[in-house]
Every structure is written in structure tokens, then in C-alpha cells.
Amino acid sequence: SLFGLPDQKPHERVLLAADAETGLKAILAVHSTARGPAFGGCRFWTYDNELAALNDALRLSQGMSLKNALADLPFGGGKAVIIKPAGDFDRPALFAAFGRAVQSLQGAYITAEDVGTTTADMLGMQAHTQFVSGIPRAGAFGGDPSPKTAWGVFVSIEAGVRLHLKRSSLDGVRVALQGLGAVGWHLAEFLHKAGAKLVVADVDAAKVARAQEQLGATAVGIHEILSADVDVLAPCALGASLNASSIPTIRAQLIAGAANNQLATVEDGDTLQQRGICYLPDYLVNAGGIISVAREYRNEGEESAVMAEVSRIGERVAELLERVKAEGTTPGRAADAWARSKLVKPV
Ligand code: NAD
Missing domain, CATH: 3.40.50.720 (NAD(P)-binding Rossmann-like Domain)
Incomplete structure (x- = not known):
């Protein structure tokens, strides 16, 4: 069911973002903002069809709600998937369009790296949205989770x-x-x-x-x-x-x-x-990765403090x-x- 199984919390919001110029086709899924803004990475992947991409986004974003809650983070769960264009494409332009889609949610969703995306993609997106993390920062903690x-x-x-x-x-x-x-x-x-x-x-x-x-x-x-x-x-x-x-x-x-x-x-x-x-x-x-990008996003702590927080998973x-x-x-x-x-x- 698009709105979730009866025993599950349904998604609060799902955005289909398309941009003809860059070929962007993205699904931004906000599962829960009960604990705070929905935080979760962006996957860039080839899917058999659009429904498979939607299914992936919904499953992953629900998983982020559970992950962020168990990690005691003040964030809800969300995830985005970008369907990899079949032919040639301009990667920076595509991620710029995706950044604009993230921005349109006005902070309900914060993005970062996932399978298929890189710190360079996140860096490029910074010009289009402030709701992005996983960015290397000179002299400060941040980057690859x-x-x-x-x-x-x-x-x-x-x-x-x-x-x-x-x-x-x-x-x-x-x-x-x-x-x-x-x-x-x-x-x-x-x-x-x-x-x-x-x-x-x-x-x-x-x-x-x-x-x-x-x-x-x-x-x-x-x-x-x-x-x-x-x-x-x-x-x-x-x-x-x-x-x-x-x-x-x-x-x-x-x-x-x-x-x-x-x-x-x-x-x-x-x-x-x-x-x-x-x-x-x-x-x-x-x-560990979401703990890292969440701390970076909140501009909290240093490397050693992040490692100590990740160690609490044990x-x-x-x-x-x-x-x-x-x-x-x-x-x-x-x-x-x-x-x-x-x-x-x-x-
Ligand atoms: P990655 O793409 O860098 O690595 C995946 C590796 O698996 C690649 O080397 C690939 O060649 C290999 N692979 C693919 N299919 C395989 C197969 N059938 N058998 C053996 N190897 C195969 O991705 P990653 O960032 O290392 O993430 C790995 C997994 O962990 C993903 O499922 C991702 O969603 C999850 N994850 C990653 C992070 C993170 O911080 N990167 C955080 C949480 C979860």
C-alpha cells in the first residue's frame, strides 16, 4: 500500500520531483518528522521501473525513522532516490535540480550521501539548498560518513x-x-x-x-x-x-x-x-554514518566525540x-x- 500497512506508520509526505532540462526524476520520501526533520541519504541508482524506485524510497525512508530513533538522534526518517538517467547527463546540473527539490521541502527533509552519491555531489548541491550534509569542511569535522x-x-x-x-x-x-x-x-x-x-x-x-x-x-x-x-x-x-x-x-x-x-x-x-x-x-x-552527518549538520563536536557516540552502538x-x-x-x-x-x- 502506498500509504503503508495497517500496523505501520504511513509516510507523512512523498514528493515526485522531475526536471525536463536535466533529466532529473527523483522521489523524496518523508516518513516521519516526529523526532525532528527527516534525515537520510540520497541514492542514485538504476531501477527496473519507477515503481521499484518508489518502493525503494519508501522502504529506505521508513528504515531511517527506525535508525534515527534507535540512535537517539533528534531527527525523523526520510530518504531520496534519484533514478539514474539512461543516456548521457550533466551530473552537476542534475544534482543542482535535486538540490532545488530538497530546498522546496523547506527543511522537512535533509539529505546526504548514499549508494551512488559522493561528497562532491553534496558539495555541489550546497549552492541550491542548505538542507544537505556529508560535506568535507576545511579544518573542521565533516564529510564521508x-x-x-x-x-x-x-x-x-x-x-x-x-x-x-x-x-x-x-x-x-x-x-x-x-x-x-x-x-x-x-x-x-x-x-x-x-x-x-x-x-x-x-x-x-x-x-x-x-x-x-x-x-x-x-x-x-x-x-x-x-x-x-x-x-x-x-x-x-x-x-x-x-x-x-x-x-x-x-x-x-x-x-x-x-x-x-x-x-x-x-x-x-x-x-x-x-x-x-x-x-x-x-x-x-x-x-554510524547518520550519527556523523547529523553531528556535522548541527555543527557539533569533533572527530573524537563522534567516534565516542558511534561506539555507543555496541x-x-x-x-x-x-x-x-x-x-x-x-x-x-x-x-x-x-x-x-x-x-x-x-x-
Ligand atoms: P559501495 O557502493 O561503496 O560498496 C558496495 C560494494 O559491494 C562495492 O564494492 C560493490 O562492488 C560490492 N558488491 C555489489 N554487489 C555485490 C555482490 N553481489 N557480492 C559482493 N559484492 C558486491 O557502498 P557502501 O557505501 O560501502 O555501502 C554498502 C552498504 O551499506 C549499502 O547497502 C548501503 O546502503 C549501506 N550503508 C552505507 C552507509 C555509508 O555510510 N556509506 C551507511 C549506512 C548503510
């Missing part, structure tokens, strides 16, 4: 290894990484430094070769990575990797990664639990696992209920 996202995933894996695998450190823990992109690469570095043994896969062979050379990683094919013989699985590519066909083959005991919307369905979370696999919900563990993982025990439910369902209870104005 990916390392902060990776740090949040890393502290989540540390907490999960301690609490679910009952191991005191990451030394010798085997981790499979699906995707060595902006987040996956930084995560691989953090894990390697902590003594983890890496198994990696990426469609980009150069990234895999670099991980083999620099981090001593073992490479496997993209169809083997989910079923690799490891302790931890970290999905850091695209969504819906945990589904009815992949779950029976997973050998890891803990799953924590950066990719948004990893579970194809809520029921897939139940199946993982039945198999004794602890799945740490994506929107809990990958909040404490939330511990609290979530307590809730799971107390409520006799799955991490996915417990996180969902916890986040939804926080979709109110923060005190």
Missing part, C-alpha cells in the same frame, strides 16, 4: 562476538565480508587490525586483490561468500541478501553488516533465530540482546518494537 558506519559495524561485531559467541576478543575470529566498498573496506581494515581472519568477496576483482595483498584475506566467489565457513558474516553490499534460499546455507553464528534491509522478510529473521544464528539488525549497527547491541532474552523474541522484532516506541519527540 563511510568510516563512521564501518566503526559502528565493527563495535557491533565486537559486542556480538563477546555476547553470542562467548569469545573475549576478535583475535582469530573468522569473518566473511560481502562487499569491499566504502564501508566494507574500512570494516575489513578494523577487523584485520583486531586480529580477525577475513574471507572476502566483491564483484570488483581489484578490491578483492587489494584485500588479499594488504589484509591477508582469503577470496571466495560472490555466490560462495554467504555460506563461507566462518564465525561472523558481514553483508556490506546490497539489501535482501538474507532470504529463503541463502539462510539454510549460512554457517556463521553471528550476522552484522552495513547493508540496508538485509532481511528479505521479517520471517527470515525468525528462521535465522531458529537456526541459532544471531542477526544484529542493520539499522541498529549501521547508524552498548545498544548489548541492550538489544537483553531485550531479546527478556521478551523471548528475535533481535529483528525486538529492535523494531524498541525503535517504534521511540518515534516521538525526544525529551
Whole structure:
């Protein structure tokens, strides 16, 4: 349903923004402003059709409401997708048009990087809207959120290894990484430094070769990575990797990664639990990037303070696992209920 399922909060506002001159076709979805302006990145992607783009925008923006609430940010949830034009296009002009669309919402939505967009896109947009973040600033904190996202995933894996695998450190823990992109690469570095043994896969062979050379990683094919013989699985590519066909083959005991919307369905979370696999919900563990751009937007703090705030994700993982025990439910369902209870104005 365009207006959401009966048990879900419907979107407050969805804007279809088109500009014939630049070829812009964008969907700006404001799910909730209950906690503050809707904050979430902009995805630049090729979609099979316009409905698929709309579906992506709606799912991602609802996810941002939950992510921002669990991260205790004074922001609601929103997301934008720009449908990548089929032919040649003028990128700065396209993002300028998108910036004007963001501005037209007068602050109800604040944008930043997501898959397919860069700090350069955000910088260019600044001339057209003040509601943009993720911008490198000379001598001040700001810019690419990916390392902060990776740090949040890393502290989540540390907490999960301690609490679910009952191991005191990451030394010798085997981790499979699906995707060595902006987040996956930084995560691989953090894990390697902590003594983890890496198994990696990426469609980009150069990234895999670099991980083999620099981090001593073992490479496997993209169809083997989910079923690799490891302790931890970290999905850091695209969504819906945990589904009815992949779950029976997973050998890891803990799953924590950066990719948004990893579970194809809520029921897939139940199946993982039945198999004794602890799945740490994506929107809990990958909040480091939004914590970073939100602080930058509010012009708050320095690098060390941001890292300290991102590190608190590890404490939330511990609290979530307590809730799971107390409520006799799955991490996915417990996180969902916890986040939804926080979709109110923060005190
Ligand atoms: P990215 O595009 O830089 O990296 C994705 C990587 O996955 C690329 O190297 C790509 O080649 C690889 N890949 C694609 N399909 C694959 C497959 N089938 N098997 C193996 N590898 C594959 O993106 P990113 O910024 O690193 O983000 C990764 C995920 O984390 C995305 O789902 C994104 O939405 C999510 N996320 C990112 C951030 C952030 O700060 N960048 C924050 C929150 C969530």
C-alpha cells in the first residue's frame, strides 16, 4: 500500500520531483518528522521501473525513522532516490535540480550521501539548498560518513562476538565480508587490525586483490561468500541478501553488516533465530554514518566525540540482546518494537 500497512506508520509526505532540462526524476520520501526533520541519504541508482524506485524510497525512508530513533538522534526518517538517467547527463546540473527539490521541502527533509552519491555531489548541491550534509569542511569535522558506519559495524561485531559467541576478543575470529566498498573496506581494515581472519568477496576483482595483498584475506566467489565457513558474516553490499534460499546455507553464528534491509522478510529473521544464528539488525549497527552527518549538520563536536557516540552502538547491541532474552523474541522484532516506541519527540 502506498500509504503503508495497517500496523505501520504511513509516510507523512512523498514528493515526485522531475526536471525536463536535466533529466532529473527523483522521489523524496518523508516518513516521519516526529523526532525532528527527516534525515537520510540520497541514492542514485538504476531501477527496473519507477515503481521499484518508489518502493525503494519508501522502504529506505521508513528504515531511517527506525535508525534515527534507535540512535537517539533528534531527527525523523526520510530518504531520496534519484533514478539514474539512461543516456548521457550533466551530473552537476542534475544534482543542482535535486538540490532545488530538497530546498522546496523547506527543511522537512535533509539529505546526504548514499549508494551512488559522493561528497562532491553534496558539495555541489550546497549552492541550491542548505538542507544537505556529508560535506568535507576545511579544518573542521565533516564529510564521508563511510568510516563512521564501518566503526559502528565493527563495535557491533565486537559486542556480538563477546555476547553470542562467548569469545573475549576478535583475535582469530573468522569473518566473511560481502562487499569491499566504502564501508566494507574500512570494516575489513578494523577487523584485520583486531586480529580477525577475513574471507572476502566483491564483484570488483581489484578490491578483492587489494584485500588479499594488504589484509591477508582469503577470496571466495560472490555466490560462495554467504555460506563461507566462518564465525561472523558481514553483508556490506546490497539489501535482501538474507532470504529463503541463502539462510539454510549460512554457517556463521553471528550476522552484522552495513547493508540496508538485509532481511528479505521479517520471517527470515525468525528462521535465522531458529537456526541459532544471531542477526544484529542493520539499522541498529549501521547508524554510524547518520550519527556523523547529523553531528556535522548541527555543527557539533569533533572527530573524537563522534567516534565516542558511534561506539555507543555496541552498548545498544548489548541492550538489544537483553531485550531479546527478556521478551523471548528475535533481535529483528525486538529492535523494531524498541525503535517504534521511540518515534516521538525526544525529551
Ligand atoms: P559501495 O557502493 O561503496 O560498496 C558496495 C560494494 O559491494 C562495492 O564494492 C560493490 O562492488 C560490492 N558488491 C555489489 N554487489 C555485490 C555482490 N553481489 N557480492 C559482493 N559484492 C558486491 O557502498 P557502501 O557505501 O560501502 O555501502 C554498502 C552498504 O551499506 C549499502 O547497502 C548501503 O546502503 C549501506 N550503508 C552505507 C552507509 C555509508 O555510510 N556509506 C551507511 C549506512 C548503510
